[in-house]
Amino acid sequence: xxxxxxxxxxxxxxxxxxxxxxxxxxxxxxxxxxxxxxxxxxxxxxxxxxxxxxxxxxxxxxxxxxxxxxxxxxxxxxxxxxxxxxxxxxxxxxxxxxxxxxxxxxxxxxxxxxxxxxxxxxxxxxxxxxxxxxxxx
Amino acid sequence: xxxxxxxxxxxxxxxxxxxxxxxxxxxxxxxxxxxxxxxxxxxxxxxxxxxxxxxxxxxxxxxxxxxxxxxxxxxxxxxxxxxxxxxxxxxxxxxxxxxxxxxxxxxxxxxxxxxxxxxxxxxxxxxxxxxxxxxxx
DNA sequence: CGGTATCCGCTAGGATACTG
DNA sequence: CAGTATCCTAGCGGATACCG
Numbered sequence: 001x002x003x004x005x006x007x008x009x010x011x012x013x014x015x016x017x018x019x020x021x022x023x024x025x026x027x028x029x030x031x032x033x034x035x036x037x038x039x040x041x042x043x044x045x046x047x048x049x050x051x052x053x054x055x056x057x058x059x060x061x062x063x064x065x066x067x068x069x070x071x072x073x074x075x076x077x078x079x080x081x082x083x084x085x086x087x088x089x090x091x092x093x094x095x096x097x098x099x100x101x102x103x104x105x106x107x108x109x110x111x112x113x114x115x116x117x118x119x120x121x122x123x124x125x126x127x128x129x130x131x132x133x134x135x136x137x
Numbered sequence: 138x139x140x141x142x143x144x145x146x147x148x149x150x151x152x153x154x155x156x157x158x159x160x161x162x163x164x165x166x167x168x169x170x171x172x173x174x175x176x177x178x179x180x181x182x183x184x185x186x187x188x189x190x191x192x193x194x195x196x197x198x199x200x201x202x203x204x205x206x207x208x209x210x211x212x213x214x215x216x217x218x219x220x221x222x223x224x225x226x227x228x229x230x231x232x233x234x235x236x237x238x239x240x241x242x243x244x245x246x247x248x249x250x251x252x253x254x255x256x257x258x259x260x261x262x263x264x265x266x267x268x269x270x271x272x273x274x
Numbered sequence: 275c276g277g278t279a280t281c282c283g284c285t286a287g288g289a290t291a292c293t294g
Numbered sequence: 295c296a297g298t299a300t301c302c303t304a305g306c307g308g309a310t311a312c313c314g
Contacts, residue, residue: 024198028174030252030259035172036286037165043138054295061161064288069297090295091294100258107247114240115167121237122167127217173306206277228314229275239294259299 033078034104038071043101043108046081049097079106080086156252170215171241175200180238180245183218187233217241 033039038060045051045059057068072095075081080101086092097105170176175197182188182196194205209232212218217238223229234242 024178026256027249027252028178028199030256031172031177031248033175033259034248034252035177037169037172040168040172041161041165062165062288065297066289066299067287070287077263077266078259080259081287090206091297093296099298100262103251103255104248107244107251110244110247111168111171111241112164114244115164115171118237118240119163119167122170122215122217123163123239126214129214135176175307199308202277203279203309204307207307222276228277230276 033074033101034080036071038067039075040108040111042068042071042075043080043097043105044112046095046097047105047109050084050094053093053095056095075101156203170211171217173208175204176212177245177248179205179208179212179232180217181249183232183234183272184242184246187221187231190230190232193232212238 012109028114041060041063042056051059053068057063059064060068072081072083074094076083078100079098082096082098084094084096086094171180178200179193179196182193188196190205193209194200194202197205204254209218209220213220213232215237216235219233219235221231221233223231
């Protein structure tokens with residue numbers, strides 16, 4: 001707690017849009033890490049339970065090995081997921097959510113639910129905006 | 138649209154995540170739109186009330202006109218924010234959250250709060266992982 | 275004030291091939 | 295099975311200059 005004025009960081013955003021510029025920086029960092037395409041999907045998929053590498057690949061259609069590996073490492077380095085490698089043959093590696101991501105998982109699920117519920121509206125709006133050329137001479 | 142048959146493994150996400158592989162596609166789209174660096178910040182800042190262009194620039198340190206304008210257009214086209222231009226002099230343009238983003242705003246605020254609360258842990262974990270190369274003699 | 279347009283570096287991220 | 299390494303392109307995103 002660095003703020004002596006008693007202004008809770010999160011609370012400060014509510015009453016006043018004046019988010020201290022300092023906070024903005026790390027919020028951006030976290031958002032950038034956690035908010036990218038694949039991280040959220042991985043967290044969401046892992047929410048159901050531990051999964052192996054290839055299972056993750058199958059669960060997340062369209063992800064490349066490169067991105068899967070990369071994102072997993074990022075999440076692992078941030079302590080959001082754990083990697084358990086079993087030295088057996090064939091080798092098995094399981095990824096699971098770490099305690100740290102308990103709260104995040106919840107938020108991600110909400111976000112996904114929101115996306116599910118409103119993607120129609122969004123698409124509609126998007127189409128409407130794009131359809132501005134519906135007035136030929 | 139390459140995958141139409143077979144793997145019911147996607148159904149394995151079902152219980153809690155409940156993400157049919159089909160949904161995954163548009164979820165990715167929404168996540169991609171909403172999950173980029175600036176969109177969330179703009180939504181967060183706008184949560185407090187309508188703001189003008191320059192105000193947004195001030196509230197979000199580090200954003201360029203290009204990105205501000207671009208992101209605002211995206212959000213607007215998705216119907217997440219509204220743009221009100223008043224033809225007066227000097228010209229005034231106000232951006233505000235649209236009804237559609239009511240729920241999103243909430244989630245974003247939660248995410249930011251989570252980021253605020255756990256960025257220390259994340260940084261610690263990140264540093265620890267990076268410190269693996271403390272090659273002692 | 276509230277943008278638009280252009281140049282440009284950087285890197286996210288896919289495809290492919292190879293390894294332990 | 296679980297990655298690593300390399301190549302390569304699209305577009306993100308900053309800086310700058312200019313317009314209504």
